[in-house]
Amino acid sequence: MTATVLRADDARAPTLLTGGWRVVGESWGARLRLDEPPDLARFERLVERARRTAEIRELHVTEAAAIATLEADTHADFPVTPATPHHLRDAAATAALLRAGFRAFGAVLQGRLLAVTIVRAEGESAETDVTAVTRDARRQGLAAGVKAASVLVLAAEGVRTFGTGGAAINAGSLAMNRAVGYTVEERWLSLAPPADGA
Numbered sequence: 001m002t003a004t005v006l007r008a009d010d011a012r013a014p015t016l017l018t019g020g021w022r023v024v025g026e027s028w029g030a031r032l033r034l035d036e037p038p039d040l041a042r043f044e045r046l047v048e049r050a051r052r053t054a055e056i057r058e059l060h061v062t063e064a065a066a067i068a069t070l071e072a073d074t075h076a077d078f079p080v081t082p083a084t085p086h087h088l089r090d091a092a093a094t095a096a097l098l099r100a101g102f103r104a105f106g107a108v109l110q111g112r113l114l115a116v117t118i119v120r121a122e123g124e125s126a127e128t129d130v131t132a133v134t135r136d137a138r139r140q141g142l143a144a145g146v147k148a149a150s151v152l153v154l155a156a157e158g159v160r161t162f163g164t165g166g167a168a169i170n171a172g173s174l175a176m177n178r179a180v181g182y183t184v185e186e187r188w189l190s191l192a193p194p195a196d197g198a
């Protein structure tokens with residue numbers, strides 16, 4: 001299926017829908033904008049909460065295999081849309097990503113990786129690539145904690161705007177990002193043309 005992704009408020013969307021295009025996915029984009037100077041107390045609190053469960057820290061390229069395993073173990077839990085795919089990466093691909101400048105922050109308990117967020121930072125902006133928490137460690141503040149840890153580290157390096165996104169049906173991800181401080185700024189529609197089995 002070849003889907004076209006448009007902002008929900010794009011003037012072309014109503015015309016396409018009237019013409020038989022179908023919504024096959026909905027997604028959102030959210031931003032967290034830090035003030036100058038940034039107030040980081042919220043992120044410090046989130047990291048502190050997560051530290052009651054696990055060590056929260058930046059991950060190294062030598063931990064790429066553990067990151068890839070966590071992503072593979074949670075792959076089925078990612079609600080994907082054409083705009084929010086989840087591509088599996090093996091250890092080598094994950095290592096290449098980190099060598100290319102992506103940053104990973106994780107929650108580690110007794111040598112086991114429980115949570116990861118991977119972020120790409122460029123200048124004053126950063127964008128989340130993926131966040132995942134192993135099933136048995138959810139709802140303990142680990143996703144919020146690793147994302148907050150990435151904000152603390154990258155804010156110290158000058159990043160001021162953080163972006164993230166996900167599928168509309170991923171209520172957990174949306175709620176978690178709101179808990180970190182993200183605000184939804186865009187909503188997106190994935191539209192399939194009538195020829196695709198309508």
Ligand SMILES: CC(C)(COP(=O)(O)OP(=O)(O)OC[C@H]1O[C@@H](n2cnc3c(N)ncnc32)[C@H](O)[C@@H]1OP(=O)(O)O)[C@@H](O)C(=O)NCCC(=O)NCCS
Pocket residue numbers: 074077078079115129130131132133134137138139140141142143144145166170171172173175176177179
């Ligand atoms: C989404 C995901 C990363 C959340 O991880 P988590 O560690 O459970 O999230 P946290 O515990 O940090 O959640 C922080 C807050 O977000 C909200 N939240 C998290 N998951 C939620 C859910 N499933 N439903 C409703 N609210 C949720 C809660 O307010 C929570 O705080 P609380 O537990 O004190 O009420 C995890 O469920 C996951 O790995 N899912 C599969 C992969 C995925 O969808 N990743 C995101 C897309 S990139």
